[in-house]
Amino acid sequence: MTRDDATGDVADDSPDGRGTDRDPVDDATLALLLEVAGTPKPGNVDRRRDLGDLRFESFLGGAVGAREGLELAGSGEASVGDAFERAVAGMADRAGTNTQFGCLLLLVPLLRATVAGDDPSADRPPSSLTPAAVDRVTRETTVDDAVAFYRAFEHVDVAVADPPAGAxxxxxRRGSDAAPALRERAMTLRDVMAISARSDGSGDPDEVPDRNAQEWVGGFPRTFRAAEWIRTDTGPLTDRAARAFLGLLAAEPDTLVAATHGPETAREASARAAALLDGAGIGTDGLAVAADLDVAAVHGADLDAAEALATAFVDEGINPGTTADLTCAALYVALRRGAGVAP
Incomplete structure (x- = not known):
């Protein structure tokens, strides 16, 4: 794997880079399935745990239902926003609830970046899926993409924080009713994500930003980092996904947990995950120090001990859903870079 530090592009020159000849839509669908099948992912639905009426099979249905929208993203027949809305609508119709809204928000631009990079007629240099490629995709989004994104909220209930002051x-949560404001302000979908990624101005040092929005405006750094954790790990992909989930949660508090339980609970949940990593540097706040969270620490995550944490999180109602979204996106990138389910 060779990185161009000037662009962030990574050429897939690894010996196991056989993923590039697979259908990207198949890989995106498989990533949705592998994410929910990974276990234990403390606080989330997995193949061993349901959460009330939110069942494992609901996520399988959501992955199938989202396929049409993913195909639109992969074919280029629809814009990023329209493909996302179609994927969410299909997910909601098949699952009957919100199962993978955040996963799809990350997968659609990654999928579009994959296809754009593979298209020799595109007005950009061909490349493997890279941070620079997906950054180009998000920068090219339009106001119509933003309007479609807002419409997607009419298909499902999504737990979100209140908007910043002045917005x-x-x-x-206004859905289509926000379209006039979006058009008046000429807000692209990336512009909308930039607002969500910023601080709310409260000055609270424990504030937890929207991690998915941060990915959108920052070139998906967490996604690509975790993809390398998965790609270079050994064993079943479901176990690799579970370890990557713990690494992501250990390094940064989860947005959904902060929105539903407050930032202090979110930080405590991350500290509890950090305690399960092998040799991770732990800061004074109890979190894994991101700079010290090397691949060995993640690969050494104690999945047996994570079983107890999974039970505790479910009992406490702690659901790190944003971390699951990032894990799904990382699985997709890992699959595109050669990871596979074959032994």
Missing amino acids: TDLDV
């Missing part, structure tokens, strides 16, 4: 007319 109440851009509250995503």
